[in-house]
Amino acid sequence: MVAVETVSEGLRKLDVNGKPIRKVAGNARVVLGDITPHNILQLKALHNAIFPFNYNDKFYTEVRGSGELTRLAYFNDVVVGAVTCRINNSTDKKSLYIMTFGVLPVYRQFGIGTELINYTLQLAEKDESIKTISLHVHIDNQLALNFYKKHGFEQQELVENYYELLPSIDMKHEAYSLVKKIRD
């Protein structure tokens, strides 16, 4: 059994700024659930559909055992989004790093991303040793930049070769680093 928890019901269609515009018919339900070895390939299918490159097996092995650091978002019982995080201990400040974050294109602007980011914020707030949440966004991904800024992330330096290691993909290699301070 996958542990699930309903996070919202009676959805509204939102505009790009997150303002509700129209009521959604029926009783659409958004639920967040665990990642397990049993459904890990659903996460992979989701990633392959959202991102222009594939994550390697090592990534999925890590995610598979990451417990509450990873969540799948279900829309009416179908997996449509996910967030995967890791704890970064590399610097002196412990931080929650968002490795991947995404919702299938047709399911965007219904507040599912917001539910996922809220979950991540709660995760960070729960653990007192975590000082910041950080992530990287591709330089051309304006929608994502807006989304994170709206949720209190601050744009930091440009990392020039962030996507360099990716196999021959025809896209720029720069990414912005974004950080949200949780506590001092």
Next chain:
Amino acid sequence: MAPQPGQSSNHPLPAKELGCFKKIIKSYEQKQYKAGLKLAKQIMSNPTYAEHGETLAMKGLILNSMGKTAEAQDCVKRGLKADLGSYVCWHVYGLVQRTEKKYDEALKAYKRALMLDKDNVTILRDLSLLQIQLRDYEGYLASKYDFLRLRGNQKTSWIGYIVAHHLVKDYDKALGVMEEFIKNNKPDGYDFEHSELILYQNMILREAGRFKDALHALEQNSTHIADRVAYQEIRGTLLMELGHFEEAQKVWKQLLDRNPESLEYYNQLEACLRINGNEKDKLKMYDDLAKRFPRAAAPRRLALYMVEGEELRTRLHSWIVPMIRKGAPSLFASLVPLYEFPKKVEVIETLINEFVKKMDDEGYNNVSLEENGEIEPPSTALWLYVLAAQHFDRVGNVQLALNYIERAYQHTPTLVENLMLKARIYKHAGEYEEAARLMDEAQSLDTADRYINGKCGKYLLRAGRLEEAEKMLSKFTREGEKASSHLTDMQCLWHEIECGKANRSLNKYGEALRRAHHVEFHFNTMIEDQYDFHSYCMKKMTLSAYVKLLRLEDVIWRNNYYYQAAKLAIKIYLRMLDRPEDMNEQNGLIRDGMSENEIKKMKKKLKKQKELEEEAKKKEKEKEVKEEGLQRGPQIDGEQLLKTAKPLEDAAKFCQHLHVLGTQHVTGYALCAEVYRRKNKVLLVLKCLNEGSKLDSQHPLLHIQKVKFLTYWPTVELNGVVKDTAEDLVKTIFGNETDAKNLNEQFKIANQHSFAHRLAYAEARSSYEADSSLNKWLLKSVEDETVNGRSLKMLIKLRDGIEYGKYGKWSSEEITELKRLAHLKYPLSIEFGGGLAKPKSETE
């Protein structure tokens, strides 16, 4: 009173040995079998008692419980021979015969034992259990009478006596004893057993036809009845029996308030309103109920099946929209009954096309399927495409079905059902390989779901990939054990059937037969399992349920899984007679155009493979025996089954279960008729033809049997009553048309638009005359747009039938032409050389 065991014989034991003997009985009761055997040896080591009857009997009984049946038989027989005057020896002899399923022997032995020890309650119990198991109701009643006489102070004695009277249909006596019993066993306060007893009393009253008394008793005892739903249901039924429809209606409505999804209650309510036949009133009833139960699906769904045209369209619209928003897996299933009517299918298709067009025109991010301005959730488009794919799959439009499932996949690539449905579409198109691959992918997305795991196993079996199926299914079976033996332990019937069919496709007829026999074994086990209930239900007082169980077991062979297994087995036995060379697995693999050398090589390879398999099998068995001490489950050997000297007899055993209880499948009767004709059982053939005709007089397979019978009938010599009966039946079935040829020609004209009937005509005709122009006619039928039912399944049947020799002689050009036509019509079917292009590495 007979003497104690151990001394009851003509050969009493002295004190020391008697002590030993008593210990043997104790060890047996406590299942300390090894200790028991040791003690027996100790007694028999004394030369005077080396052949001591009762000791031998006890030894046999213990061996029997250890599963060593052959040794047990030997012991109890010797025991009996040594001491014919001992009730112990007879009793034990009976017990061992029962385990061996020699019921008549057992019955006789018990009775003999009782003659020697008239009031032995243990033997009496064993006897009565066997009697009820064998449905010897009169005997059971006599035993229960003795029980009551001997143990009148026990509740169960009375209950058994009541049940026995009920079963021999002596309702008055049953009710009389029941009344007496209830009088003496008044409950104080809440008493579940008393409640069950009251309900049972009511069951007997109803079966006696005493509805008024039943209703009176039910209402009077209302407060004692714990099962309120049963109370209401019985009350509703009784009120209807007595013609109080107004009151009955109230009862069914109250029941619907509790459970508005019960189809039974809706049926009853319909009957109450006496509106059977008046569609308009009926519809109004369902619409009123739909208003009363706004959240219930049943009244809305049932109403769908009563309307057509514009009305159906409107109702379908409001039925489908909420379901595709949510993604209700039951949506398509709810539409399936409508597919029987082409006009209704049109309505569905038009509606689906309209929805899709609206999505396309307005964009699924901004569309609304209802007029209230609320935007559709993104899942609406997904489930609409899924529905469209299911629809086009159902009507046989493979390309459109695949297009829609692809759109669904593009929309939401994470949905497991997309892949499952895609697999299903390929399966229907005959691309078993791709179907299995897709189902495997679906399975990989949710490996915690046993349903998909089972589906995947089934699809792999359909693709003939037996070992992979085994591996797949083992993810959910006991660890360290072969999946198929675990599934056999669990009596998993679908798996037996699918394995049987898969092996048949691979020409492994022995293994296929073994699977069919497994199913038979499982049903026998279910019958055997009743034993546990005969005494248990008496104690628990769940008597209505108990009697229902007995009646279910009486007709358990009617179950569809058994029918499937019987069909599989009978066909193989017939093939054994018609085409004995097929039974050699190698022959089936020899293809046209193989060179001598290739054949030789293949044979060698096969032989080696077989040896390896045997070796593995043997090892496994040894392992099992070692671990378990004894072998579990059916010990049936496929190779042995193939070596049978009397295939017809073996087939007839399966036929027996089909026709004695009556089957719903005309094909079942047709198969039985074939077997019985070959066995010269004229009356049985006629019975099967007659019963089959009652179900469907124009059934193609039954028609073939009728024609074959008419050719055979003039050669039959009968006399006396048999002759009269047979002639009467011939008249009933055939009327005045007893000429095979005429019957066949009439059949042809009456059913010219059905492909299945054309095949039947051709097969019937080939049975009495050779005419190669039939081949051309059949080939034309394959192409003929006016002929219905030219399904992939039927084309495969035609091809297999040609190979079998059912349709006369076919030239290789004609066969090639058939394959070409079939391939053209079903390009994805592997059977006719089609399918998806395989990646190169796989084909090489």
